[in-house]
Amino acid sequence: MRWTQTLIPTMKETPEGAEIPSHVLMLRAGLISQVMAGAYTYLPLGLRSLRKAEQIVREEMDRAGAVELLMPALTPISLWEQTGRVEAFGDVLMQLSVRRQNRQVQMALGPTHEEVITDLVSRHISSYRQMPVILYQIQTKFRNEQRPRFGVLRTSEFLMKDAYSFNASVESLDASYDKMYAAYHKIFDRCGIEYLAVEAESGPIGGDASHEFMIPSENGEDCVAYCPACGYAANLERADVGRREYHMPDVPLQDLQDVDTPHAGTIAGVCEQLSSEPRQMIKTMIYMADEKPLVVLLRGDREANEGKIRRAVGAERIEMAEPGVILEVTGAPVGFAGPVGLAADIPIWADRDLLEVRNAISGANKADTHTKGVNLDRDCKIDAGRYADLRNVVAGDPCPRCSQKLELRGAIEVGHVFKLGTKYSQSLSARFLDDKEQLHPIIMGCYGIGINRIVAGLIENNHDKFGIIWPVALAPYEVLLLPMKVDDEAAMQLTDKLHDELTAAGVDTMIDDRNARAGVKFKDADLIGIPLRIVLGPRGLKEGKLEIKWRWDSQAQMIDIEGAAPAIAEMIGKERNDAARFRARPRGFNAGTSPAANNL
Numbered sequence: 304m305r306w307t308q309t310l311i312p313t314m315k316e317t318p319e320g321a322e323i324p325s326h327v328l329m330l331r332a333g334l335i336s337q338v339m340a341g342a343y344t345y346l347p348l349g350l351r352s353l354r355k356a357e358q359i360v361r362e363e364m365d366r367a368g369a370v371e372l373l374m375p376a377l378t379p380i381s382l383w384e385q386t387g388r389v390e391a392f393g394d395v396l397m398q399l400s401v402r403r404q405n406r407q408v409q410m411a412l413g414p415t416h417e418e419v420i421t422d423l424v425s426r427h428i429s430s431y432r433q434m435p436v437i438l439y440q441i442q443t444k445f446r447n448e449q450r451p452r453f454g455v456l457r458t459s460e461f462l463m464k465d466a467y468s469f470n471a472s473v474e475s476l477d478a479s480y481d482k483m484y485a486a487y488h489k490i491f492d493r494c495g496i497e498y499l500a501v502e503a504e505s506g507p508i509g510g511d512a513s514h515e516f517m518i519p520s521e522n523g524e525d526c527v528a529y530c531p532a533c534g535y536a537a538n539l540e541r542a543d544v545g546r547r548e549y550h551m552p553d554v555p556l557q558d559l560q561d562v563d564t565p566h567a568g569t570i571a572g573v574c575e576q577l578s579s580e581p582r583q584m585i586k587t588m589i590y591m592a593d594e595k596p597l598v599v600l601l602r603g604d605r606e607a608n609e610g611k612i613r614r615a616v617g618a619e620r621i622e623m624a625e626p627g628v629i630l631e632v633t634g635a636p637v638g639f640a641g642p643v644g645l646a647a648d649i650p651i652w653a654d655r656d657l658l659e660v661r662n663a664i665s666g667a668n669k670a671d672t673h674t675k676g677v678n679l680d681r682d683c684k685i686d687a688g689r690y691a692d693l694r695n696v697v698a699g700d701p702c703p704r705c706s707q708k709l710e711l712r713g714a715i716e717v718g719h720v721f722k723l724g725t726k727y728s729q730s731l732s733a734r735f736l737d738d739k740e741q742l743h744p745i746i747m748g749c750y751g752i753g754i755n756r757i758v759a760g761l762i763e764n765n766h767d768k769f770g771i772i773w774p775v776a777l778a779p780y781e782v783l784l785l786p787m788k789v790d791d792e793a794a795m796q797l798t799d800k801l802h803d804e805l806t807a808a809g810v811d812t813m814i815d816d817r818n819a820r821a822g823v824k825f826k827d828a829d830l831i832g833i834p835l836r837i838v839l840g841p842r843g844l845k846e847g848k849l850e851i852k853w854r855w856d857s858q859a860q861m862i863d864i865e866g867a868a869p870a871i872a873e874m875i876g877k878e879r880n881d882a883a884r885f886r887a888r889p890r891g892f893n894a895g896t897s898p899a900a901n902n903l
């Protein structure tokens with residue numbers, strides 16, 4: 304390929320509205336171009352990288368025994384109605400209504416395909432003999448994200464690999480899950496990505512039934528709790544707070560005392576009026592667990608974790624109570640609930656941190672009023688078993704495995720594996736007969752990878768101030784031939800010859816044949832980040848030498864023109880497979896996070 308033949312609109316300036324490095328660099332290097340918020344064109348270079356990521360995913364899915372198919376993005380609304388996901392997705396589900404002859408037909412653009420594939424399988428699989436089977440596709444998904452942002456990291460239209468396993472037993476599901484989990488490691492390793500496999504929230508079927516693959520990044524929208532000592536890693540939603548000893552401070556107990564706190568319905572507002580601190584407050588939250596109200600108490604500086612609350616109380620569904628319910632059970636408007644003097648006798652659960660809070664401040668269950676001197680062990684009957692881990696982890700909390708200190712870090716979710724169970728097979732009647740002719744719902748798993756996020760996530764952690772640093776496996780081109788004088792016929796002939804030989808040897812090669820200043824060409828070469836740059840300059844050519852330089856090295860080296868093509872093809876082939884040079888490179892300026900020990 305010749306630079307002048309393709310379209311690579313590089314930019315010097317940081318484009319407006321691009322906040323994070325991967326977004327800036329994908330625009331500046333001419334990989335993508337925005338069409339509207341949340342929708343991008345992949346330009347020729349960007350598309351090549353996207354296709355390479357897609358191909359790696361496809362190869363590893365095939366190798367793991369998954370079978371590719373392709374479902375339509377257009378889906379009938381009835382399928383989503385049957386599983387209750389019209390409501391669950393809400394505005395995210397892109398619906399459209401079209402006229403066909405004389406009737407309106409309601410459709411949705413698939414945000415994911417559990418419904419379509421389960422419906423398909425319900426028609427064609429009816430016996431345990433036809434399973435296990437893992438089906439996958441690589442296809443465009445549509446989600447009306449309320450905040451599309453960060454370039455292709457969060458868009459309303461994106462490329463996903465979604466796989467689904469169909470199993471006749473839980474053991475078989477576990478085996479399919481393990482295969483996908485292992486394939487994900489291979490995929491992200493081959494892509495040269497640094498990632499963590501973390502335990503993730505898994506919904507009602509519980510256990511360690513879900514993992515997310517996370518790219519550590521300050522700019523990620525997710526948060527991971529991580530233990531440097533033992534390698535435990537979990538999404539903030541899922542991370543447990545390890546056990547420790549609690550010590551109630553030995554201070555005199557104050558009497559209960561109601562104080563006026565006009566309009567102070569927030570922790571910050573109360574702290575300001577009463578000159579207190581959030582950690583001295585009791586946050587009182589009213590939840591509905593399977594339609595029944597319950598009270599959850601937390602220290603004022605802690606965040607409730609709904610998954611933990613749901614599991615602790617053993618409910619299937621949990622949600623914040625409506626203001627009407629809050630008024631009914633507390634006797635006060637929102638913001639003034641407290642554990643003492645509730646209007647209704649409902650179960651009270653408390654986070655364990657409250658085991659060491661004396662003389663706290665809480666709502667008084669009266670409008671514009673708080674109570675001081677609250678001591679739960681004296682003023683409120685809470686069963687010992689209802690002190691539990693109900694909050695989000697904070698940095699420094701003990702690790703649930705080894706008790707060392709947990710760290711928090713931002714992350715980009717790039718993939719997700721999930722034991723679904725029978726949720727979809729039940730609502731869509733996908734059943735099978737076992738060897739005793741008994742009918743059961745099929746047991747399912749689902750496994751997603753965001754292909755666009757592989758590319759953007761890679762760039763987010765692999766760049767310097769000059770541009771992108773690609774591993775060979777994902778680079779749009781592997782070798783860039785840079786002739787210094789494009790009007791030197793002999794030099795151009797040699798360039799073409801090298802290009803053809805490298806291409807014939809399977810190396811993706813591009814020639815920068817622009818008649819531009821060397822400085823411009825070098826700058827663009829660094830910006831688009833092709834791993835191996837080969838300069839054909841007049842002096843070297845006279846001596847029968849080429850100058851080669853890896854994008855991440857500061858030094859170039861001279862090699863003989865004689866035999867150059869096979870030698871380069873061999874180096875590139877090796878690097879494509881093991882990314883050894885890419886991984887071992889010195890990390891300066893924007894060193895991403897180190898590949899963390901990941902012993903999950």
Ligand code: ATP
Pocket residue numbers: 415446448455456457458459460461463716717718719751752753754755756
């Ligand atoms: P998020 O929490 O980031 O919204 P999700 O958990 O809803 O993502 P899944 O339903 O698990 O996403 O989809 C599988 C994969 O698809 C994700 O791991 C992610 O890599 C990718 N993905 C999801 N939403 C988007 C999006 N709006 N743009 C680009 N990729 C996405």
Ligand code: MG
Pocket residue numbers: 716718719
């Ligand atoms: Mg997910």
